[in-house]
Amino acid sequence: MDRVENRKLEKRDILEIKAASKQLKGTSILNDITMKMESGKIYGLRGVNGSGKTMLLRLMCGLIYADKGEVLWNAKCLGREIDFPESVGIFLEKPSFLERYTGKKNLELLADLKEGCSKDDVDRILLEVGLSGQAEKKYRKYSLGMKQRLGIGAALLGSPRLLLLDEPMNAIDEKGVSYFKEIFLREKERGALVVIASHDASFLNCVCDKIFLLGEGRIAREE
Numbered sequence: 001m002d003r004v005e006n007r008k009l010e011k012r013d014i015l016e017i018k019a020a021s022k023q024l025k026g027t028s029i030l031n032d033i034t035m036k037m038e039s040g041k042i043y044g045l046r047g048v049n050g051s052g053k054t055m056l057l058r059l060m061c062g063l064i065y066a067d068k069g070e071v072l073w074n075a076k077c078l079g080r081e082i083d084f085p086e087s088v089g090i091f092l093e094k095p096s097f098l099e100r101y102t103g104k105k106n107l108e109l110l111a112d113l114k115e116g117c118s119k120d121d122v123d124r125i126l127l128e129v130g131l132s133g134q135a136e137k138k139y140r141k142y143s144l145g146m147k148q149r150l151g152i153g154a155a156l157l158g159s160p161r162l163l164l165l166d167e168p169m170n171a172i173d174e175k176g177v178s179y180f181k182e183i184f185l186r187e188k189e190r191g192a193l194v195v196i197a198s199h200d201a202s203f204l205n206c207v208c209d210k211i212f213l214l215g216e217g218r219i220a221r222e223e
Contacts, residue, residue: 009191013039020069029055031217044204045197047214053197089160095151097139104135114158129153144171163194
């Protein structure tokens, strides 16, 4: 796969969570989470299934709001002052695409919803994630690994300032894992704020500036 260059971001971004807690149907999912993250760095969320990683990512992008505490994007509170960060790319759990459309068409539809995205951007992303040769194949014929690649591509579309990735290396082969490490590090160099949730300690250790270890919805420690 060929290297694709992105222009560097000039603005510095801060994502801060202050004593945030969240319950769903009476069950505590996140408890008193406090953390601060800045652009130009990669942060890891590590923990077993059910530790709260995915829910914390949802909290960061405004898909859910805290019952207690605050989530701030550049000092503006999500759910009160703004609905969500204005420039965010999200890959959460199993991505959903239109089965009867090609991978390329699915990204083109997403690009239509993002300001400033063009067909050239779609072609660039397909090349970057290693799907340029499979762009015209219908999504329903994609392997699980190809679906993961398309989901990561969708998150990268539009060169977001905040990039949130949930277990992005599931079903990705060893060569692909090595290549995506380079992509995430380039996003860091570009100036994006990158957060990766994974149970894979070795992968996170390779790319992250800081890792938050989660257990039962709490931050057990920082590494």
